[in-house]
Amino acid sequence: MKELQELATESVHLATDNVRQGGGPFGAIIVRNGEIIARGVNRVTANHDPTAHAEVMAIRNACEVLDTHQLDDCILITSCEPCPMCLGAAYWARVQKVYYIATKDDASAAGFDDSFIYKELEKEPASRDIPFIRLELSEYNTPFEAWINMEGKTLY
């Protein structure tokens, strides 16, 4: 079983190595019972996927390995404080705990939008830098009604 400090160091090395391989400076690992079950690195520009952050990639890889959409017996260790997207991904995956090394301010100092997006969340949706506008539609709730009435669905 690896020590936490050793695992943290590994996530930082993943991040640094990824820069040399054309990716962003972020790395993450998913650990269960002290063993690494998945790794992830930032592949946004390489994969043409703005959602391919290290934490999202590690979560997706871990779910594939474990054949599940829930990682409730896992912890996430990431080289940098998760952005709101990755924080959300950690919640939806229901990991036990998140450890991070650098902060969102360190990421901002290197040119990334993490702190900016956190601040955007505090604004009213329509006043954000990217405006979030609600459209009124009489059938707005039909998807949820279909969901509630669906028998045999997999809850999550």
Add this chain to the structure above:
Amino acid sequence: MKELQELATESVHLATDNVRQGGGPFGAIIVRNGEIIARGVNRVTANHDPTAHAEVMAIRNACEVLDTHQLDDCILITSCEPCPMCLGAAYWARVQKVYYIATKDDASAAGFDDSFIYKELEKEPASRDIPFIRLELSEYNTPFEAWINMEGKTLY
């Protein structure tokens, strides 16, 4: 060119149809110059991927179609107010605008954690339901130093 109301209705129909196909009650579309270029539906349980929300799927699909990691000339229309993960994805994709139909409270009433995760964001990282713990490491900034010193990198 389709009207906004028509596009909104389509996202809601996508969401409802997806329930019948074993997915979650969420649908999203990416529009450029009034034309739909990609669609996405919630495939969390079907794909064993907690990040497979409708908006994330639509963004990934649109980036694949357009061969880019930026959707700055696109708008996102989604059947429900984006959760923090999908809000983050919209910011990283840099869409122009987001339109949504149902609200996060409608989603909560149907059993989804959207409002809960928004509230978690307001807490101190270490006090969250999923604790976010910072680990001190002397080499915490080496990935960002490697990034800053990297020549020929693709900025985003």
